[in-house]
Structures are given as structure tokens and as C-alpha cells.
Amino acid sequence: MLLTPRHELDLRIGRLQAALRDLGLDGALLHSTTSLLYFTGSAQQGHLWVPANGEPRYLVRRVLERARRECALPGIEPLTTLRALPDHLGGARRIGMELDRLPVAQFEVYRRHLPGVDAADVGPVLRRLRSVKSPWEVERIRAAARAADETYRALFAALREGMTELELSVVGEGAQRLAGAQGMIRWHAHNAFESPAMMVLAGETALAFSFADTPFGGEGLTPAAPYGASRRPIRRDEPVCVDFPTVVDGYVHDQTRTMVIGKLPRQLVEAHDTARQILDMVAREARPGATGQQLWERSVDIARRAGLEEHFMGAGNSRVRFVGHGVGLELDEWPILAPKQTTPLEAGNVIAVEPKFFFPGVGAVGLESTFLVTPDGAERLSITPEELGVKDA
Amino acid sequence: MLLTPRHELDLRIGRLQAALRDLGLDGALLHSTTSLLYFTGSAQQGHLWVPANGEPRYLVRRVLERARRECALPGIEPLTTLRALPDHLGGARRIGMELDRLPVAQFEVYRRHLPGVDAADVGPVLRRLRSVKSPWEVERIRAAARAADETYRALFAALREGMTELELSVVGEGAQRLAGAQGMIRWHAHNAFESPAMMVLAGETALAFSFADTPFGGEGLTPAAPYGASRRPIRRDEPVCVDFPTVVDGYVHDQTRTMVIGKLPRQLVEAHDTARQILDMVAREARPGATGQQLWERSVDIARRAGLEEHFMGAGNSRVRFVGHGVGLELDEWPILAPKQTTPLEAGNVIAVEPKFFFPGVGAVGLESTFLVTPDGAERLSITPEELGVKDA
Incomplete structure (x- = not known):
């Protein structure tokens, strides 16, 4: 089965991090299947936390073992409840989320679990990055x-x-x-x-x-x-x-x-x-x-x-x-x-x-x-x- | 091709209207393909406005003629820009929307076009209604x-x-x-x-x-x-x-x-x-x-x-x-x-x-x-x- 090579993922994450810094965001919390695939090579359910600087973390709800087989990145950890999400965000205050995809009711759940965190829509940024193929x-x-x-x-x-x-x-x-x-x-x-x-x-x-x-x-x-x-x-x-x-x-x-x-x-x-x-x-x-x-x-x-x-x-x-x-x-x-x-x-x-x-x-x-x-x-x-x-x- | 009969649609809309009245809502503005199909029999792109009392309106963006063939209800009208949406809502102030599906960024677009209108999530109500089959x-x-x-x-x-x-x-x-x-x-x-x-x-x-x-x-x-x-x-x-x-x-x-x-x-x-x-x-x-x-x-x-x-x-x-x-x-x-x-x-x-x-x-x-x-x-x-x-x- 074809896996996405590590250098390919590093390249993509590097471009996203540069864009996050340009926008003055502390990081991006991505959840869509498309974004997980693009930045991790795996579609396993969960979140990808990409800080503006530093190593990303793939926080997997289901299935952890499969994500570890499919994703060439380090930093793959279980996350089965949103209550534990703040522990992974390193005190970020302004984050990007995929608000062009995330339903309003689900966004409210994130807001409750991330008090004091502001979310900006990085959907268009992601579409622009993905529009240029390697x-x-x-x-x-x-x-x-x-x-x-x-x-x-x-x-x-x-x-x-x-x-x-x-x-x-x-x-x-x-x-x-x-x-x-x-x-x-x-x-x-x-x-x-x-x-x-x-x-x-x-x-x-x-x-x-x-x-x-x-x-x-x-x-x-x-x-x-x-x-x-x-x-x-x-x-x-x-x-x-x-x-x-x-x-x-x-x-x-x-x-x-x-x-x-x-x-x-x-x-x-x-x-x-x-x-x-x-x-x-x-x-x-x-x-x-x-x-x-x-x-x-x-x-x-x-x-x-x-x-x-x-x-x-x-x-x-x-x-x-x-x-x-x-x-x-x-x-x-x-x-x-x-x-x-x-x-x-x-x-x-x-x-x-x-x-x-x-x-x-x-x-x-x-x-x-x-x-x-x-x-x-x-x-x-x-x-x-x-x-x-x-x-x- | 099998069409959904009028009496079936009337029954479903009647049950929704009773639920809207119970919730104290003036109506529901539905947009998902599933809801359009359930209440109109057609999946053509647009909105269905269901007032708590009175006749629903199927506001079709694309394709109007096809919606008219597929949907047994009267009240099918074109709506190609959200700017015209307030004209159809009869002064409603509290409306239901499918906030369990609607992305945050798209919800903001509705808010700009519907100033002074409050939206409540009717997603769970719709799921409950659909759970009982005719x-x-x-x-x-x-x-x-x-x-x-x-x-x-x-x-x-x-x-x-x-x-x-x-x-x-x-x-x-x-x-x-x-x-x-x-x-x-x-x-x-x-x-x-x-x-x-x-x-x-x-x-x-x-x-x-x-x-x-x-x-x-x-x-x-x-x-x-x-x-x-x-x-x-x-x-x-x-x-x-x-x-x-x-x-x-x-x-x-x-x-x-x-x-x-x-x-x-x-x-x-x-x-x-x-x-x-x-x-x-x-x-x-x-x-x-x-x-x-x-x-x-x-x-x-x-x-x-x-x-x-x-x-x-x-x-x-x-x-x-x-x-x-x-x-x-x-x-x-x-x-x-x-x-x-x-x-x-x-x-x-x-x-x-x-x-x-x-x-x-x-x-x-x-x-x-x-x-x-x-x-x-x-x-x-x-x-x-x-x-x-x-x-x-």
C-alpha cells in the first residue's frame, strides 16, 4: 500500500507553518479527513495540531495503531476526549481551524473545551496551499x-x-x-x-x-x-x-x-x-x-x-x-x-x-x-x- | 421515477410545524439535502422555509424546473441570492436552522443577510422526527x-x-x-x-x-x-x-x-x-x-x-x-x-x-x-x- 513519504509531509507542514506565522496564529487545529490525509498521510479520525513553530502532533481518536502504520511523522498520540485537548495546545491563544467545514454545533463544543482561545478560519489558506502540487x-x-x-x-x-x-x-x-x-x-x-x-x-x-x-x-x-x-x-x-x-x-x-x-x-x-x-x-x-x-x-x-x-x-x-x-x-x-x-x-x-x-x-x-x-x-x-x-x- | 406523494409531505411538514410551535420558533430554514428530500421530495439545491404556521416555501437555487417536477408541494420559487432571503421569512425573529450540519463560515454569511434573526439548532428535532417512519x-x-x-x-x-x-x-x-x-x-x-x-x-x-x-x-x-x-x-x-x-x-x-x-x-x-x-x-x-x-x-x-x-x-x-x-x-x-x-x-x-x-x-x-x-x-x-x-x- 502506498504511503506518503516523510519529506513530502515535512514540506507541506513547513508551508503551513510559514502561513500561520504570516497570519499571526499560534497554530492550527485541523480535523477534516482531507487535511489529515494531506499533512499526515493517514485518514484515521482525530486532530492534527500544527504549532506555528515546532513539531506537529497527530492526536488520534480512532484507530491509533493504524495511524501509526500509515503516518510517517513522529508525534502520534491517542486523544479520545476533547477534555484533554488543551493539554496539547501549549497555551496557544489564537488558533486556526477549518471553519469552512466545521458545523456550528460542533464548534460550540470546541469553544467549551478551549476557553479563552480564539479561532480563525484557515480553510482558504489550506485550499491555497493544496492548489500547488509537489x-x-x-x-x-x-x-x-x-x-x-x-x-x-x-x-x-x-x-x-x-x-x-x-x-x-x-x-x-x-x-x-x-x-x-x-x-x-x-x-x-x-x-x-x-x-x-x-x-x-x-x-x-x-x-x-x-x-x-x-x-x-x-x-x-x-x-x-x-x-x-x-x-x-x-x-x-x-x-x-x-x-x-x-x-x-x-x-x-x-x-x-x-x-x-x-x-x-x-x-x-x-x-x-x-x-x-x-x-x-x-x-x-x-x-x-x-x-x-x-x-x-x-x-x-x-x-x-x-x-x-x-x-x-x-x-x-x-x-x-x-x-x-x-x-x-x-x-x-x-x-x-x-x-x-x-x-x-x-x-x-x-x-x-x-x-x-x-x-x-x-x-x-x-x-x-x-x-x-x-x-x-x-x-x-x-x-x-x-x-x-x-x-x- | 418514484415521487414522494403530497399527503406524505404534508404529514411530515405538519409534524415539524407542531415541533416548531412547541419550541417557540417562528419557523425553520432548512438547507441540507436530507431535509430537502424529506420535506419536499426533491434534492434540488436551495432552502425550504417552513413557518410555524402556514404554507412552506421551497426556494430553489438550482434547478428550479427539476424541483417543480420532483416536488408535489405548491410554493416553489427561485432564490438565487441570499440577499433576497429576508423577503421570504415574513418577519420571523427566532428561526430553526440545521446548525449540526452548517459550517461556521457559512453560518456567518446567513447572519449578515438576516440581521436581528436568532437561530436555534433544529438538527436534533429533525432527527427525532425522521426516526419514526410512515x-x-x-x-x-x-x-x-x-x-x-x-x-x-x-x-x-x-x-x-x-x-x-x-x-x-x-x-x-x-x-x-x-x-x-x-x-x-x-x-x-x-x-x-x-x-x-x-x-x-x-x-x-x-x-x-x-x-x-x-x-x-x-x-x-x-x-x-x-x-x-x-x-x-x-x-x-x-x-x-x-x-x-x-x-x-x-x-x-x-x-x-x-x-x-x-x-x-x-x-x-x-x-x-x-x-x-x-x-x-x-x-x-x-x-x-x-x-x-x-x-x-x-x-x-x-x-x-x-x-x-x-x-x-x-x-x-x-x-x-x-x-x-x-x-x-x-x-x-x-x-x-x-x-x-x-x-x-x-x-x-x-x-x-x-x-x-x-x-x-x-x-x-x-x-x-x-x-x-x-x-x-x-x-x-x-x-x-x-x-x-x-x-x-
Whole structure:
């Protein structure tokens, strides 16, 4: 089983400590699974106390032995009651907590156990730190890209007329797991952001928009999980979109491809080419200093010049206003390629770019590949060719 | 697609309004997917405003048209900015919110938009209301029980020596989806409570405890998702436990069965019989007025009389102190069969009871079935026989 190396954890903790000192905080008390994984390499339940200076302590509620096997850091101790928490904080008065995740009622419990301690929200700081990937992290996303490619091959091989979206989805879900996918996806956003690891959307079901702020929703099987595959049969000569975040060893790779049995209408083929042009533009222009807003505007320009602006990224009032998002331990990381995103990109950002075009009554076509921002432009981490997957009818 | 009928929603909202009046609240502003589903039948993103008296309003951010198709209530309106929220609250001063779920940082945003409004936590009230199921809800859980039975049959049919836990898990995950499972499970607990829909644990991997407060963890594929199936091959003459919450149309049915290729050691067979005796006890004794604590104590008694107390519900310091939990729209509902649970059960509670016995170095055996509490005792909603699944080697 792959463990996160000690030097990787030390690097991450060092960057957090520098940020804490900049903010004038005495330390950070982290609790989310994502943060525990990022800074300790283990998801075992508990808290990580990172003082602004000195050694961090991983205070484990459950399971201590497993945390000790999984985490390369020293300083792993049991903590089974919050009453003992103050003993570990070394008199800190101003601490960072993940207030963008922690429920109000649970925060009140911490306040009772930490009288006189002020808490500031370090959620955005953590998201900024995680948005720049180390070479080790990039290797993880490359591994997920290979698993995604295996998954796509299995989907393309299984595609046949008359099978349902659900049947094809099950093939893809199985292939993805056997290729090493961990079987769950983490989001940062609270609530209303759930998604299956596999979206199979045939023809007009790609226009069944739903609650998450994503271009694809899907009919799903029930209003209780209103997304992903339905029991609609797949027909010839219609686009079949597959969008499947693939998570291996914690790290998300995101990919969309469009397939067809037979042949697509000319306008959809042109839209697919336009999606590819947008990815090529990103490959050239997504480099340090460019902004998410610029890349969004350039994408809209390309869609407009192709006469496809009204089909871009949704339809009606269900259009989304972004064309890409960071990926890492979570599916919705920074940076975002969207209006008002004026923070310059940095080398080491990893972004999933997903230009998609929607045609009411017909379906959608699009692509999504995952890129690494480098000084020379964006390198594709995705390895599946960005081609329409055409199968004989 | 199955929609929640209007009379069902009216009943639920009526019960909530009575509770709000008892608490002296002017209304409740609900935002979680679970609450939206429970009171509107739709998961589309937004808020539900339930005044203590009068008609509720479903204020939809995304997707309005879909919410209108899925929700049988009138009063569905768009709300795309929180700035417009006060217009809908009719001058309410004391409102209930889901403070057991809402992150601190997001709560601050509401406070800015609702000056002069006090918020109280109605999370526990909502959990109490949802703990008593209507006949319509019980039918949903029966449907999920049928899908679980199909899933178990597929698992038993596919089981063979030398296949990995992961390979068997993939068979089960696929069968579960094709039987109608929605592909995701909702938890109430914040963080560190994730789980796959399918746990396959062979031999000693059943003793790989992990971060969630559940008896089964599993090795999983990575510390980043430390649960569920691993790549360990399944051998003859060892217990193979399958634990698979099956969620159909929003409702969870929870089930565990134990299988073996060949033959189990005598002590494990006896432990399996003891697990069945505990389920039989629950069937007789879980009725209105009994408490979760009593049923926990009776379960421990049965384990003790069989000489198995030290094997019950875990091992070492990873033992859990409960033997059952409510299920419904979430996997971790009320009531809980555990120490200190002194609230009497009510007719309409639905509980998953999961006696499990752990043998270090060997493996675990156990059962889990889902029951409906009635005045005459608990009715099994699970239909798969509570037998050891024995396959010829």
C-alpha cells in the first residue's frame, strides 16, 4: 500500500507553518479527513495540531495503531476526549481551524473545551496551499490518469446499441475499481455537491441539469440521487458522454470523453472539434501569471467564433460559468477557470478543463482533460486521446 | 421515477410545524439535502422555509424546473441570492436552522443577510422526527431489502476461492446498482464517516478496524480510503463477511451476511448462531417502550452466556459500543442500541441490528438485518435468510 513519504509531509507542514506565522496564529487545529490525509498521510479520525513553530502532533481518536502504520511523522498520540485537548495546545491563544467545514454545533463544543482561545478560519489558506502540487503529487495524478484510460477503454469496448446508461455505467464503475480507484470522491463544498464516480449520459439526458454546480447532471434513478446514469437505452447516432473522476491513492483525475455508435450530426462534430481547440488553447496559455478569468474568456471567445456560444457550458438558466477547476485530494480544488478569478496561476496547479456544448433535444458533446501548469504552458496528465470515440453501428 | 406523494409531505411538514410551535420558533430554514428530500421530495439545491404556521416555501437555487417536477408541494420559487432571503421569512425573529450540519463560515454569511434573526439548532428535532417512519417510508425500505437480497444472491453465486475481495466487491457493487441502488449513501455525521456501499472482508481483514465508528473497517486499497475491499485473495475455510447498505429511492436498508467456501471452525459457527440469537431477541423485545440501552445490555448478555463477550463488536481498543442504529434517508439515524440510550423506542422506528464477533488472526462472523419496530415486537424487513452461506470447496 502506498504511503506518503516523510519529506513530502515535512514540506507541506513547513508551508503551513510559514502561513500561520504570516497570519499571526499560534497554530492550527485541523480535523477534516482531507487535511489529515494531506499533512499526515493517514485518514484515521482525530486532530492534527500544527504549532506555528515546532513539531506537529497527530492526536488520534480512532484507530491509533493504524495511524501509526500509515503516518510517517513522529508525534502520534491517542486523544479520545476533547477534555484533554488543551493539554496539547501549549497555551496557544489564537488558533486556526477549518471553519469552512466545521458545523456550528460542533464548534460550540470546541469553544467549551478551549476557553479563552480564539479561532480563525484557515480553510482558504489550506485550499491555497493544496492548489500547488509537489512532483510526488503529480505522479499520483498521473497514476489516476492511467486508471482513467483503462476505464475509458472498458467503456468504449462495452458500448453497444440498446444497453442502458446504467448498464454501461456499471461496466465503467467496475473497470475503474479494478484499475485501482478507491471508490469514493471527496468534495470541499458543503452539501448539494455529491456525485457518482461515473456519469454516462446518452442523447438528451445530458441536458438533465441538476443540483450541483457542474455542467453535467443526468436523470439518475431517483430524485433522491438526481444525477448520473438512468435506465434510458443508448441509441445509435447520438452522443454518449462519459464523465468519470477517477480517484487513486486519494488523488482525483477528471476526464470526459464523447462516444457515438454510428455517426453524429455535423454541428455536434464541429462542437467537439471546438472543445478540442479550447483544450489546445489551455495547453498553450495556462502558465504562471495567466488568470482563471483570462482562460475562461479565451474559451468563450473560441466558442463564440465557432458560432457556439449559446451552446457552451449548459442551456437556459442551468448554464454554469466556469470551464475548469483544480483537482487534488478533492474534486473542487483551486484554481477555477471562471469570471472574476484574477489570482495568477502558479506552476504546480493541476486543473481539469471541461469544455462542453449542449444541444436541446439532441444531447451534448465535450471533453475534459487534466493538466499540470508549468512555466512552458500546461502539460496534459490525461493520456486518453481527445477524440470522438466512434463505433460502427 | 418514484415521487414522494403530497399527503406524505404534508404529514411530515405538519409534524415539524407542531415541533416548531412547541419550541417557540417562528419557523425553520432548512438547507441540507436530507431535509430537502424529506420535506419536499426533491434534492434540488436551495432552502425550504417552513413557518410555524402556514404554507412552506421551497426556494430553489438550482434547478428550479427539476424541483417543480420532483416536488408535489405548491410554493416553489427561485432564490438565487441570499440577499433576497429576508423577503421570504415574513418577519420571523427566532428561526430553526440545521446548525449540526452548517459550517461556521457559512453560518456567518446567513447572519449578515438576516440581521436581528436568532437561530436555534433544529438538527436534533429533525432527527427525532425522521426516526419514526410512515408506512410509505417502510415500503421504500422493503424495496431496498429486495434489492439487497438480489445483491446477496449475486455475491454468493460469484464467490470462489482465489478471487480477491476487490473482485467480489465489484460483482456486488454492480449487482446492487442494477437492482436499483442509487449509488451513494448519506451519513448525518460530519467528516470521518464515509463508507463504500459494499464491504467484502475475508478472514483477518475483518479485524482491520478503521476511522469510522463502525464494527467493520477493512484494509481498502489505500490509506486515503481506508475501508472496504482489498486485493487480498479469498481462501477456503475462512469467513467472508459482506456488509452492504443498499439505498433505493433515498432509503437505506442495511445488511450483513457471512459466507464460507468449505467449512468454518466450530467456535465461529457457534458465534454465528449467537448472532442469530441476538437478532431473534431483538425481534421479540424491540417494541415501544423498550430502550436502546436495554437491547444493548440484552445483546451483551447473550454474547456473555455464549462465552463470547470478549469477541463481541470489535477487538482491543477498537471495539464499538453499539449493536444497532436507525436507518432511513441516512445510514446513521436514531434510535441507537447502545449504553445510555434511554429514550423509549417508538412504533415506526427502523433499526439495523448488527451483532458481530471478532477472532484475532482468524476473522469475523456476524449478521445484520433491518427491523421495523411494531407494538408486537420487531418485524424483519430484510428477506435474505439469516444463515451462514456455505459453498462447497
